[in-house]
Each structure stands twice: as C-alpha cells, then as structure tokens.
Amino acid sequence: MKKTLTVNISGQVFHIDEDAYRVLNDYLQSIKQHFSKTRGGDEIYTDIEARIAEMLKERMQQNKEVITIEDISQVIQTIGDPGEFGTDTEEQSTTGKQDINVKSVKRLYRDPDHAMLGGVCSGLAAYFHTDVVWFRLGFAVAAIVGFGAPVLVYLVLWIVVPEANTLTEKLEMKGEKVNLSNISQSVREEIEKVKSKFNDFASEARSNYKKKSEEYTPNAQRAGYAIVKLVEVFVRIILVFIGVILFIIGISLVIAFLALVFGLGHQIFVFDTELIFIPVPHILTLITGQTDASVFIKTGLILLLGIPVLMILWGGIKLIFGIERTKFAGILFFNLWILGLIICVYYGYKYGKSFRYPGNYQEARKIEVRTDTLITLKVAEAEKFNRLIRNREVIEIEDLKMVLDPGKKEFFYGIPEMKIEKSPGHEVELDMIKMAKGKTGSDADSRAARTVYNYISDHNTLILDPFFILPENELWRVQQVVLIMHVPVGTHLKFEANMDEIVEDDFYFKGDLDGKIWVMSETGLIEENTQP
C-alpha cells in the first residue's frame, strides 16, 4: 500500500505515488534553479514541465492509473539533468558563474536524511566526506568540556546553514558534480531509502509513539520540528539518566536482598542509607522451627521481594539500552509475584495466630544483702557479651530484640530489662517477670516459664547474667525478661561495667551509669554527688 497524491502538471491531473512525487519535485526544483538566472528561464521551465506532462500522459495510456517512481526516473533520464542541458555562448557569458557553481562547488548544507537533531553534523560529515560519528562525538565531547558553549554553536549552525532539500542541493552538499549519472544514482538511493523507510514504518507501526512522531515530523514547521527533536533528545537523556539510577538502586537492592535471604553480609549501603542486616533464615527458623514451612516461606519471600528488585534492575537496563517492553516476561513475573504474595499471606496468617495471646511467669525472690553498705551490681563475666555489645551485633525490631551468635545453634539471646524501684520495706527484693506469646494464654504462660535466666548474689554483690536464653528448639514468641529490683531508701548502689545495657534508661543518661554510685531517695534513684 502506498499513499498517492493528486498533482497538476502543466494543467493535467495526475495521480502520483508519494515517493515518486518527492523525486519529481526535487527534479523540477533543480531545473527551476538551473534556469533561474537565464533570460526566459520561466518559459524554459514551463516548456519542460509541459513535456513531462506529455510523457507521463503517454505512459498513463497503457492502462495505468498511478505514476510510480520508475516512471519518474524514466522521465528524468529522457529529459536529462540540468547540468547536461548544455549552455550556448550567450548563456555562458551571462551565467558563467552559475555554471561553475553547478559543476564544481561544494556547499555546506544540513542533511535532513541522516539527521539526529538538525542535521548539522551529518551535513558536515557529507561536506568533509567523513563518518558522521566523529562530528557527533566531537560535539558531544566539546559540549561537556566546553561547558555547553558548542551547543550554542550547533544552534547557530542549525539556523544559519540551509537544509539540503533538492537533489541538486544534496549533491552539492557532497561536492559531487550535478550530472545525470549522479542524479540517477541519487534517485536510486532515494528509492532504496523510501523502501527501507516504508519497511521500518510497517514494523514499527504497532508502537503508537513512533507512529505519531512519524506522522508529525513531515508536517512540522522548521522551528517546531527543532523543538520537538530537542525535547525528544532531552527525554531520551533523562530516561537514560533515570535508567542509570534505577540500575544502581537495583544492583544495591539485589545485594541487599541476597544478604537478606541467604545471610551473605551484615550491612548494606544504598545511597548512604544503612540497611540493617536482617538474617531472615535465622529468624525463620526461630519462628517456625526446623520445618518445611521455612522453605516455603523463604520461596515466598524471594518472590515477593526479589521480583520487584529484579524489575527495578531490569527497568534500568531497559531504559539505558532502549529495549522494547517484553509483555510475556511482565506477565510471568507478575504471576510469580502474586504467588509469592499468597504464600507470604498464608504463612503470615498461620504463624501470626501463634502470637495472639500474651502470657507470663513471675517469681519474686528476696536478695540476701545488707542495705547499710554499698551494694554492687555487675554483669556476669561473659566475653561474648562484651564483644557483641562492642560490635553492635544487636538486632532490635520492635520486640524481636536479640543478639546474634551465628556460631551457636540456640542463637537467640534476649537482653533482660531491669528497673530499679523504691521499696517500702527494709529488704532488697528482685521480681523476675518472664513474658511470651502463644496460641492460647496457657500456651503463652508455659512458654514464658521455659525461658532461662539466672543471677546470683554474693558478698553484697548481685551478679546478673547478660542474657536470658531460650532452651534448644524453643521457638521465638517475643520472649522477654523484666527484672524489677526493689530497694529501700538510702541504699547505695554501684554499677559496674555493662550494667547500662541492662538497666532501663528512664532515669539516667546512657554512659553515666558504669562505675558510678547511685543512691535511692524518696523520689527515686539519684546519682551520688560526692565520690567516695
């Protein structure tokens, strides 16, 4: 299928293919230009036009309805190109300059056929007979080095340098002699170009965007066209930029994701934002135990979190390299993501139930200490504790508070929370409240009771374990241990190293506790001002 135009050649009406029209128009323009400085040039042009109409009429009598590009190239061959018409002596004397122009001159034109923007670079390349890539590269590099000044140069050239529209101009652009063999070669090139353009157009016809721009550009005014092109290039640059950003984010997220699921690293940085390393496999084992469920949940999580991450990465790559949208992959990934969502929701609900009811187990004990002398509070010697606290391998996600010990199987350790309150009596008491959650209240109570926490008192010194632990194979159900120490007024307490990790920080500034002596007053615990 081809688009056909109706034209009036020398008063005769013809139907002509669009491509043929372009070639014929170029040809007539070149004739008009050739005789523009000759006396009676208009008349010569009119005569030739009439002759063309006559020839085409003859061809049309052979049951043909539409003039094709083959007809036109036949006509051009018969009439010949302006350079071949020959000029007699009189013309030579008056139009000698023009003759020389036509024969040898090389002019700088903008090449609209190979243009990216305005065709300045392609025109320069045609003028110097080099590959356009070097000019484009040169402009791009210069634009970066020269702080955008070459962009201005480009725009000026765009405005100043005329566009090569006719065949003659296109040949002059390359500095080729304007004669029949060149013209017919150009016509052949034109035919090839139109053909390939048509093929391109057909294959891209599905894409709405391309179609629009294809339809729009031929009609666009020069200025409008330039702006459209500029905007297009701008959009392309921005898209690539976004693509690069997406790519970087995607890569970071993939690393974070791998770390998350497979426990490969500790801290991931995405644009300076620290993502805390969460050992998903360990947490899963803690919540579900050593069951097959953890495998399913892991799969679900990989799909639920991994697919968006991959999509971000893939989106970046697509934007950078301008890859077309792939519908099939999109649907596949979406379905997999939904599957992941279903798995996660199912298990989330299933295990969510076992966190429903709270329960606790309490024991109150009298501590055998003398209140009239200094009572020392210290954390039991635990090299591990020191190391862990120092390295901050402490995870706190709401109530999931734990210290990691990847080397050991029962790696969940809780840090107890200690409160020191005023006692109405004269003795020191320590309440230990163990808490947990479960499917039912009694389930939660019995689970809480299984939490292991120890302390000892010795020579007016209270030695506390740094952690409470869960027995082997015990599942994590938000176990907590709260210690409430009841101290009579006037009792002096000395805090040794690391106690600040355990004691609730309502009444002191962190760091002020270790090695300091505090005293219980009527209003609560206050720091002893005078050091002994």
Add this chain to the structure above:
Amino acid sequence: MNIEKTNAQMRKGVLEFCILLIISEKEVYASDILTKLKDAELIVVEGTLYPLLTRLKNDGLLSYRWEESKTGPPRKYYEITTDGREFLEELKKSWNGLVDAVSNLSVKK
C-alpha cells in the same frame, strides 16, 4: 582529449542550425523536433532543446502559436520568422563554407 566530449561540442555547435532547418520545413511542435534530433543523434537529453528554442524565439528568429491537444497539455507550434529565414541562409552559407574547409583539409591529408 576525449572523443565524446569533442563530438558533443561539435553537435552543440550545429544544434541551432539543425533546429532552424527542421522548423523552416514546416510548422512543428517540440516533440516533433525532439524525434528528429534524436534520430539524427544530435541530442542525448531532451532538456537541451528547450533553452535553445526559448532563446531563438527571444531573438525573433522563431514564433509560436498554441494548439489544443486531445492527449495532453496544449502544444506550442513553432514557425520560422522572416528574420529566422535570413539568419538560416547565413548559417547555411557558413555551414557550406565549413564543410568545404573540412573536406579540403581531409583530402590533403
């Protein structure tokens, strides 16, 4: 020297003479002239004719009249003027002179 170039220049020189000769016989239009010139291998491309016709007309050697055509655009029928005939006679003389000169030179060789 390129033989074709020389030939082309020679033909170009006598082209006006030949055109006037054709038109002097009877009233003709461009396509008739073209057919005859092509048969005589005096021109290669048709475009050559039109500037010459226009110039000869502008110089008052030719005149034309329009005639409607059933198959195409209106045709220009060319006719030689009195000035044209005088001019043609002059050309014939100098042509004969040229032919004699050339044949004399050829014979001597």
